[in-house]
Amino acid sequence: MKTSVLKIDPAAPDAELMARAGAVIKRGGLVAFPTETVYGLGGDALNPEASKKIYAAKGRPSDNPLIVHIADFESLKPVVREIPEAAVKLAERFWPGPLTMIFRKTELVPYETSGGLDTVAVRMPDHPTALALIRAGGGYIAAPSANASGRPSPTMADHVLEDLGGRIEMILDSGHVEIGLESTIVDLTEDVPVILRPGFINLNMLVDTVGEVRIDPGITEDGEAKQVRPKAPGMRYRHYAPKAPLTIVEGSRSAVTAKINELAAEAARAGRKAGVLAAEENADLYRGAHVFRVGSRACEETIAQHLFQVLRESDAMGFDVLYSESFDTPEMGMAIMNRLLKAAGHQVITV
Numbered sequence: 001m002k003t004s005v006l007k008i009d010p011a012a013p014d015a016e017l018m019a020r021a022g023a024v025i026k027r028g029g030l031v032a033f034p035t036e037t038v039y040g041l042g043g044d045a046l047n048p049e050a051s052k053k054i055y056a057a058k059g060r061p062s063d064n065p066l067i068v069h070i071a072d073f074e075s076l077k078p079v080v081r082e083i084p085e086a087a088v089k090l091a092e093r094f095w096p097g098p099l100t101m102i103f104r105k106t107e108l109v110p111y112e113t114s115g116g117l118d119t120v121a122v123r124m125p126d127h128p129t130a131l132a133l134i135r136a137g138g139g140y141i142a143a144p145s146a147n148a149s150g151r152p153s154p155t156m157a158d159h160v161l162e163d164l165g166g167r168i169e170m171i172l173d174s175g176h177v178e179i180g181l182e183s184t185i186v187d188l189t190e191d192v193p194v195i196l197r198p199g200f201i202n203l204n205m206l207v208d209t210v211g212e213v214r215i216d217p218g219i220t221e222d223g224e225a226k227q228v229r230p231k232a233p234g235m236r237y238r239h240y241a242p243k244a245p246l247t248i249v250e251g252s253r254s255a256v257t258a259k260i261n262e263l264a265a266e267a268a269r270a271g272r273k274a275g276v277l278a279a280e281e282n283a284d285l286y287r288g289a290h291v292f293r294v295g296s297r298a299c300e301e302t303i304a305q306h307l308f309q310v311l312r313e314s315d316a317m318g319f320d321v322l323y324s325e326s327f328d329t330p331e332m333g334m335a336i337m338n339r340l341l342k343a344a345g346h347q348v349i350t351v
Contacts, residue, residue: 001166001167001168001169002166003161003164003165003166003167003168003169003170003171004169004170004171005157005161005170005171005173006020006021006170006171006172006173007173007174008034008129008172008173008174009174010034010127010128010129010174010175011128012128013128013129013132013174015132017172018129018132018133018136019136020170021033021133021136021137021170021172022133022135022136022137022138023136024137024169024170025042025043025044025050025133025136025137025138025141026044026137026138028043028044028047028049028050028053029043029050029053029168029169029170030042030043030050030053030054030057030168030169030170031043031133031137031168031169031170031171031172032146032154032157032160032164032168032170032171032172033129033130033133033143033146033171033172033174034127034129034130034157034172034173034174034175034177035069035125035126035127035130035143035177036097036098036125036126036127036130036177036178036179037098037125037177037178037179037180037181037182037183037199037200038145038146038153038154038155038177038179038180038181038182038308039145039146039147039153039154039155039156039157039159039160039171039177040069040125040130040141040143040144040145040146041054041057041058041143041144041145041146041160041164041168042069042133042137042141042142042143043141043142043143044137044138044140044141044142045066045068045069045079045109045113045140045141045142046108046109046110046113046138046140047110048110048111048112048113049112050142051066051110051112051113051142052112054066054142054143054144057164057167057168058144058147058148058149058164059148059149059150060144060149061149062112062115062116063115063116064115064144065113065114065115065117065119065120065121066113066114066115066121066142066143066144067100067121067122067123067142067143067144067183068109068113068120068121068122068123068140068141068142069122069123069124069125069130069134069140069141069142069143070122070123070124070134070139070140071124071131071134071135071139072124073091073095073124075139075140076091076103076122078106078108079103079105079106079108079109079120079122079140080103080104080105080106080120080122081103081104081105081106082103082104083103084188086188086193086210087101087103087188089209089210090186090206090209090210091124093209094201094205094209095123095124096124096125096126096127096131097124097125097126097201098123098125098126098179098182098183098184098199098200098201099123099183099184099186099199099201100121100122100123100183100184100185100186100197101121101122101123101185101186101188102119102120102121102122102185102186102187102188102189102196103119103120103122103188103189104118104119104120104189105117105118105119105120113142119187119189121185123183127174127177127178129172129174133172145182146159146160146163146164146168146171147159147160147163147164148163148164150239150240150241151163151240151241151312152240152241152242152307152308152309152311152312152343153181153182153239153240153308154308155176155177155180155305155308155309156175156176156177156309157171157172157173157174157175159308159309159312162312176305177305178305179199179200179301179304179305180304180305180306180307180308180309181199181200181304181307181308181332181335181336181339182197182199183197183199183200183201184197184198184199184200184201184202184206184335185197185199186206186213187216190214192212192213192214193206193210193212193213193214194213194214194215194216195213195214195215195216195219196216196218196219197219197338198215198219198334198335198338199335200304200332200335202331202332202334202335203215203334219334219338239339239342239343240308240311240339240340240342240343241342241343241345242311242312242314242315242319242322242343243314243315243319244275244314244315244319244320244321244322245321245322245345245347246311246322246323246324246343246344246345246347247263247321247322247323247324247344247347247348247349248323248324248325248326248340248341248344248347248348248349249263249323249324249325249326249348249349249350249351250325250326250328250348250349250350250351251326251350251351252351253282255351256282256325256326256351257282257285257286258351259349259351260276260286260289260323260325261285261286261287261288263321263323264276264286264287264288264289264323265287265288267289267320267321268288268289272320272321273290273318273319273320273321274288274289274290274319274320274321274322274323275289275290275291275292275314275317275319275321275322275323276289276290276291276292276322276323276324276325277292277294277307277310277322277323277324277325278291278292278293278294278324278325279293279294279295279296279297279303279325279327280293280294280295280296280297280302281296281297281298282325289323290317290319292310292313292314294306294307294310294327295307297327297329300327300329300330300331300332300333300336301332303327303329303332303336304332304335304336307336307339307340308339311343324340324344326340327340
């Protein structure tokens with residue numbers, strides 16, 4: 001299969017090109033597209049065969065639910081049994097935007113899309129290209145991140161082509177995404193909303209909108225050890241992994257830099273090529289290893305924007321081992337560390 005790459009102006013998506021992409025969706029094909037978070041791999045959410053194709057293209061376990069993307073609030077009503085008051089408040093504040101909400105699904109949503117569950121995850125992305133594709137494709141697009149399962153999520157069209165070229169019909173290229181981490185996921189099927197995946201929209205923002213909100217303990221645990229069926233994407237299976245083994249070192253600034261320098265020196269003596277993921281503020285403190293400047297702790301959004309890109313760059317450069325600082329920053333720290341812990345397989349050294 002030849003994968004077409006269409007350049008789309010994110011400020012003003014070309015109607016003819018979007019109609020071409022929408023036609024692929026309507027006939028059951030797959031189109032990768034940008035959102036404000038990461039690139040998604042889209043198929044008709046109401047077509048079970050399209051959802052099967054998504055799982056096959058990614059090599060994704062079929063019990064890992066897909067997120068249904070919509071372009072307006074009215075489209076939510078046919079696919080969910082009820083819309084709680086909390087959902088209305090959250091949608092008013094955060095849609096379109098990087099928030100996914102989980103509801104009880106209607107029969108309109110096939111189990112192939114919901115990962116075999118009676119619930120469905122829904123979001124409205126805040127990106128003109130994504131919204132135009134959803135409308136052109138029939139109103140409901142199921143879309144996980146557009147990467148091979150387990151690999152770092154794509155923040156550029158080139159990342160999608162690297163992983164899925166030849167497996168999907170089309171990629172819409174609107175440049176680098178804005179946020180760089182997948183959406184926050186909140187389960188609204190419980191009495192109290194529960195965060196199942198952290199993202200740009202953090203706990204404080206949710207509490208400020210709807211009051212009490214709980215955090216699922218699986219966010220910080222090793223989900224692969226669990227035998228339960230995941231209720232949201234990314235809860236169970238290893239994600240975001242670079243090819244080289246990654247270890248996180250946490251502790252005080254001086255202790256972390258000393259330990260990573262020690263580990264890098266050991267790797268060099270063993271003839272192993274080491275890389276370090278560091279904040280801009282600490283990058284010059286490391287010796288004997290290639291340093292990736294992930295972003296600034298003073299502007300934590302830059303860490304989120306660059307994390308997956310850095311992990312992919314490390315693969316291209318052929319490292320034998322990777323070490324990373326912990327990035328427990330005030331606003332997005334939970335989201336950043338959730339992705340980093342999964343990328344490291346929860347390998348952490350505390351100093």
